[in-house]
Every structure is written in C-alpha cells, then in structure tokens.
Amino acid sequence: MIHKKIYPRQFIIPGSALMLILAAVACAGNSSAPVPVDSGAQPVSTQPVIALTSQPTQVFSSPAIPETRRLTLEFPSKMRAGVEGDIVRLTLEVDDLGNITPTAQIEGNVVVGETIKIPDLYETHNVTAEAKLDLAGMEVQPAEAVFEPLARGQSATFYWSIRPQDVGTYRGTVWLHLNFRDKSTGEDSRIAVSAQIVEIEAVDFFGLSVNLARTSGVIGSVIGGVVGLPFLEDIVKFLFKRRRQKA
Amino acid sequence: MIKRLRLFIAIIILVISISLLVWGYLPNPHETRIQPISPAEMQLP
Secondary structure, eight states: OOOOOOOGGGGHHHHHHHHHHHHHHHHHHTTTSOOOOOTTSOOOOOSOOOOOOOOOOEEEOOOBOSSOEEEEEEEESEEESSSOOEEEEEEEEEOTTOOOSOEEEETTEEEEOOEEEOOBHHHHEEEEEEEEEEETTSEEESOSOEEEEEOTTOOEEEEEEEEOOSSEEEEEEEEEEEEEEETTTOOEEEEEEEEEEEEEEEEOBTTBOHHHHHHHHHHHHHHHHHHHGGGHHHHHHHHHHHHHHHO | OHHHHHHHHHHHHHHHHHHHHHHHHSOOOEEEEEEEEOGGGGBOO
C-alpha cells in the first residue's frame, strides 16, 4: 500500500484559481451597476427627455391699456422764495422697452410663461389722464385737476407753475388718475395710477428776497466798478509787468 | 494808504455784488423721478 503524503502547498494553486473564478462570477452578477465612463466620452442619460420648451397658455384678464408706460416727474427740489416761480412737469409717455410677455431663459432652454391676453381698452373706452398737484401753502397754477385725453402711443404732459411766498419746506402730492368712459354704455370709471410725494425747499439769501438780491447785485457791481476804476490802469500795468518778467 | 483802502473796498463790494447776482440768477436744482407703469396698473377697476 502506497501512502501518498499530502502537503498543504498542493492546494495553493487550485485554491487560488477557485477564488479567482468565484470573484469573476460575483462581479458578473453585479453588472447592472454603473460603470465608470471614459473621461473623453459624453455622459448619456437614460432618463426620458422632458420637453423644456412649453407652449404659452392664454389667460384672459380685464381690459387694460396694452402699453407699458413711464411716468416722469420733474420738480425743483430747492427754489428761491418770493416772486420767483418755477415749473413742475409730469409726463406719461410710452415705454418702448416695455415687455408684456414674461419670458425666462434657463441654460439655453426658453421657457415662455403664460401670455396674458388683455383686451384693448382703447377700443372699448375713451381714456383721459387726470393730474393734480396738491401743495399746501404754495401758489399753484392751475390749482384744479388737469385733464388730457390719452391715445394709443401718445404721451400726456402736465405743467404747473409754482411760487412760494415765504421761506420754508413745502410738502405735497402729485396725483395721476385715469378716467375711462365706456363707448357703448357711457359708464364712467376712475383709477389712481400714481401719488408721488414732493418736497420743495424755499430759501432766501441771508434774509434778502430774490428781487432785493438781484437789485443789490446790480447796484453793488456799478458802485464797485466806479470805486475800483482809478485802479484799473494800475491793475493793467501790474499784469503786463508780470507777463514781461515771465517772458 | 488811502489808495489801497479804496482798492480793498472796491474788491469787497464787487465780490458781494457778484455773489448776489449769481445767487439771484442761478437756475434752481431740479429732481427727476421715473416710474414705470405696467398695463396691469392701468386696468379697469
């Protein structure tokens, strides 16, 4: 009987081979896992592509003026008290840069929001802009509200002449209303568009009114000129002498 | 001495007078406010 001696070294190679086969099977079973992609390749998404550009939906709103407008108010922040007058100007003009449809752009995909379908007010109504300047304590011309018809694409401008009698700070409000008259029924409606608070400071020159300051300025210039006239020759000589020295 | 005093007075009078004239005829500083108004603000009530 032959007894074959068993050495543990004999199992190393077959054991290693078995381990490798098991490892390969285990990896193959997990093949659904994401595989790292070569850096040069573009990643491809397996998700279904969602349409990013949506069609605008229409929402109907109450009639409005289909223009974006710009209201410009110009007034003197500081002026001279007394007989001096100045102008306050209010202009309601069409804003050419106005964009009615809201549009957003996200990473190249244009997403158009809902288009607001606004019925044209000019077709159904007569529109009149009404403006008024309320300025307590100051002389305002015209004191009453001023009306101006508003047409498509046209601007409306209002002017007021103001004159502060005394020194001080005057506060007031510039009102702008829109009046609508229905062309078919004649029904009137009115909305307030803007109410802007203005502050105007009336000043004097150390207690002198504007007229007195102007008169004093003219008289003083004449007197100063007469008093200083004999020295005119000396001044001219001095200036020429200095110029010659520099040359 | 009198000549110098006279020149000094003339300069003072002229400076004051010119200051009064400048203040009296200088245009008033104006403030401009611009407010955009959207169609939604001009709707029927």
